[in-house]
Amino acid sequence: MRWRGILRTLGLLICLFSVTLIPPALIALWYQDGGGLAFLVAFVVSLIVGFWVWYPNRAAYSDLKVRDGFLLTVLFWSVLGCVGILPFWFTGELGLSFTDAAFESFSGLTTTGATVLSGIETLPHSILYYRQQLQWLGGMGIIVLAVAILPMLGIGGMQLYRAEIPGPLKDAKMTPRIADTAKHLWYIYVALTVACAAAYKVAGMGWFDAIGHAFSTVSVGGFSTYDANLGYFDSALINTICGIFLLLSAMNFAVHYAAITGRSFRSYTQDSEVRAFMLVQVTLFVVVFVTLLSQQVFGSAAETLDQAFIQSVSISTTAGFTTADFSVWPLFIPVLLILASFIGGCASSTAGGLKVVRVLLLARQGVRELNRLVHPQGVYSVKLGSRIVPPRVVEAVWGFFAAYALVFAVIMLGLLATGLDQVTAFSAVAACLNNLGPGFGEVVQNYADISAPAKWMLMLAMLFGRLEIFTILVLLTPTFWRS
C-alpha cells in the first residue's frame, strides 16, 4: 500500500473540503443567525488537520495503484463525512450528540437525506444551507466516483456502460481525458443546478429555498429546509419542476454529455439504460396513479396526478422528497416504491440503488436462462444496445446483486438485534442502502428516536450503498491486504 501517496491526496481533499465551510459562514453573517462561529471553527480545524496530513507527505509518489484506489475512495468518503460532522457538533443550538451529528453528516454527504432533526424551520439559515450544500457536494463526489474512479477500480457493471457510450469515455485508466470528461459532467451538474434553482424561484420559492432545494434536487438528495419537506410549498408547479429535474439528474450524465456535444436528442432514445429507466418510471407512475385514483385517496384527479407523479419519481429515483405522508397510502404503493428504489437511477448519475443498467442486465440474463432451458443447445447472448455484453461483466453484476442482498440482510438483522421492529428495520436499511432517505415505522418522520448502534449501522449502509458495496467489501478480504 502506498500510504504516503494516499495520505497526501487525502490531506489535499480535506483542505479543499474545509473551504466549502466558508459559504455557510457567510450565510450566517448575512442572516445574522448566530451560527457562524461553528463553521469558522470547523473550517480552521479541518484546514489544520488537512495540512497536517498533507504536509509530511507532500512529495510522495502519486501514481496510485488499484488497491490504493479502493482504500483512498473509502477513506475519502469516511474522512469527509467525519469532517462534515464538525459544524453540526459545534452548533450547540442543535443539541446533537456526536452520533446524531455524524448521522446527519453522512446522510447529507452520501445524498441519502435521512435526518435526525425536527423543527428545522427554526434552525439557523447557515445550518440549513450547510445541509443542502453537503448533499450537493456529495453529488459532485458521486459523479467523479462513477465516471473516473469506480470504472478504474473495475466495480461490476460500471466499466460496461463506458464501452457503450461512444466518444470520450472509453479509456480504462484515469487519463487526462477522463479527468476532462469528469469536468464536463460537473459543468452539466452545475448547469442543471442553476436551471433548477431558477425554475424554483420562478415557481414562487425565495432565493434561499430555491438554491437549497436545487442543491438537494440535482444531487437526488431529498433534504429540505422544512419539516414538511416539499409538501411545505403545497404547489403542483414546484412538485412538477422537482420531478422533472429528478428525472434529469437520475439519468446517465454521460448521455446528457453525448446529447449536448452531438446536439441530438437521439442519445437519449438510443441509450438502453435511459430507455429502461423511463419505462420503469412510466410504469410506476401509471400504477401509482391508477391505484390512488381507484382508492380515492385524493379529492380530485388533478391532485392525484400531481401526487402520483412527484412521489413515484421521488422515491423510485431515491431522492426521497415527500409531499404527503405516503406511508399511509394503500400499503401496496409505499412498498412498491421502496422496492423500486432498489432499481434506483442510472449508472453515472447522482441517484442510488442497484442502478438501472445492472437490473436490465440481470433481467436479460434471466430471459436467456429461460430460453436456454427450452433450447439447451441454443446459443444466446446478453446484449445491451447492439453490443454483446462480455460474460465477465455479467458475472460482476451478479456478484454485485448478491453482495447487495447479503449486506442488506446482515444490517437488517443487526437492526433487529438492537430492538427495532421488522417494518422499521426493513425500510430503514432499504432507505439507507439505496441512499433514499425516508422509511416507515419508527423512522417515518425522522431517524432521531432509534438507538445509537442502529444509527451507526445505518451510516454504514449509506456508505455501502454510495460506494457500490464492493469498494468496502474488498477491504474486508485477506487478498486485499496480502502482499
Add this chain to the structure above:
Amino acid sequence: MRWRGILRTLGLLICLFSVTLIPPALIALWYQDGGGLAFLVAFVVSLIVGFWVWYPNRAAYSDLKVRDGFLLTVLFWSVLGCVGILPFWFTGELGLSFTDAAFESFSGLTTTGATVLSGIETLPHSILYYRQQLQWLGGMGIIVLAVAILPMLGIGGMQLYRAEIPGPLKDAKMTPRIADTAKHLWYIYVALTVACAAAYKVAGMGWFDAIGHAFSTVSVGGFSTYDANLGYFDSALINTICGIFLLLSAMNFAVHYAAITGRSFRSYTQDSEVRAFMLVQVTLFVVVFVTLLSQQVFGSAAETLDQAFIQSVSISTTAGFTTADFSVWPLFIPVLLILASFIGGCASSTAGGLKVVRVLLLARQGVRELNRLVHPQGVYSVKLGSRIVPPRVVEAVWGFFAAYALVFAVIMLGLLATGLDQVTAFSAVAACLNNLGPGFGEVVQNYADISAPAKWMLMLAMLFGRLEIFTILVLLTPTFWRS
C-alpha cells in the same frame, strides 16, 4: 407438444394417486370416525377422471421431449393438488370453502405445512391421517423431481450436484439407471420414515401420532395432528428425535445412498454441500441458543438448549414444526430463522428454500469477484470439492437466485394489494415460497383469516418454490410455446 403422451402419463398418475385415498378410508373404518365416505367418493371420482384422461391416449407415443417434461411436471403437481382437494371439500364437517380446501391440499402436497384449520384435535382421524400422508407423498414426489426430472430439464444447479457425486447419478437422461437410483432413494426415504416412527413411539407417542409425525418429519413438511404442533408433546426427547430426523431428511439423499453403498461415513464429511449445511445449522443453533440464554427467555439452560435446537433446525430446514410461539422471541431470532429458510436444505432432499449448494456457489462466486477486483489479471475459478464448476452452471444458479427474488417481490406486492400488512405479507410469501409453513402477523397461528385471492397467490408461491421457480417460469415464455 406431445399432448397425447402427456395426457397418457397424467392419467396414469391420477389413477395411481387415487389409490392413496384408500388408506385414509380404512383409517376411518378402524376409528369409526365417520370420515370414510368423503375418501371413498374422492377415490371413485379421481379413478374415473384418471381413467378418462388415460384411456383415449393409452397407445400414445411415450418418448417425451424436454419441453413436454416441463409441462408434465407442472401439470403433475397442479392436477394432483386439485385431486387432493376432494377429501377436504367432501368432508362437510370441516366446513371448508373450495379455496380453503385447495390451500390445505397444495400446502400438504408441496410439504409447505401452512394450514387453514384450527381445532384439529377434534377432526376425524381419517382427515388427520390424510393430511400427514399428503406431505409424505409430496416428499416422495420431490425426490423423483430432484433426482430424475429436474436434472433432465436442466434446472439451474441441479445437474451440478450429480456430477459431484461419484457413482450412479452421472447420466444426463432418464435412463433405467436413474429410475433405479430414484427407487433406491425411495427405499432410504421409507427406511427413514420407519426409523422415525419407531423412535417417536419409543419416546412416548401413540402409533397414530408416531406414524403421522414421521410422515411430516421425513418430508420436512411440518403438519401435526395438534393445534399446538410439536409443542403438544412437551418433550425434549421428541423434539430431539424430530430435529435429528429433520437434519437427515434435509441432507442430500444421494449422499445417504453413497454412504450406504460405500459403507462409509466419509460420504458426508467429503460432500461440500453437506458440510456447508452442517456449518449453517451449527451457526444458527449457537446464535439462537446464546441469544435466548442472554435474554433469559426460558427458565433453565436445558430448556433453552432444547428449544434453540428444535426451532433453529425446524425453521431453517423449512420443516416449520413449532414447539413454542417463536415469533414472540426477541425479533432478531425469528427473522434470522426466516432468512435462513431461504437457504433451506440440500438439493435432492425433501427440504425447500434456495438449497444449500446454490447458496454455496453464490458465496464462492462472490469471493471470486472480490479477488478479481484486487487482482484483475488473476485467474480464479469457482470450485466445489475438487471440481471446477463450469461457468454455465454458475450462470444458471445466478438466474435462479434472481428469479426467486423477482417471484418473491411480485407475490408480496400482490398480497399487499389485497390489504395484508407488511409483516404478514413478507413472512407469508417467505413461508410459502420456501415451503416452510408458519409465518408472522395475521398468519402466525394459521392462514384461515386472509382473503381468498391472497390464499391463491400463496398456493402459487408454494408451487413456484416446490418446482424450483424455473419449471413454471419457462411456461410463461413465448419461446416455450413457439414451434
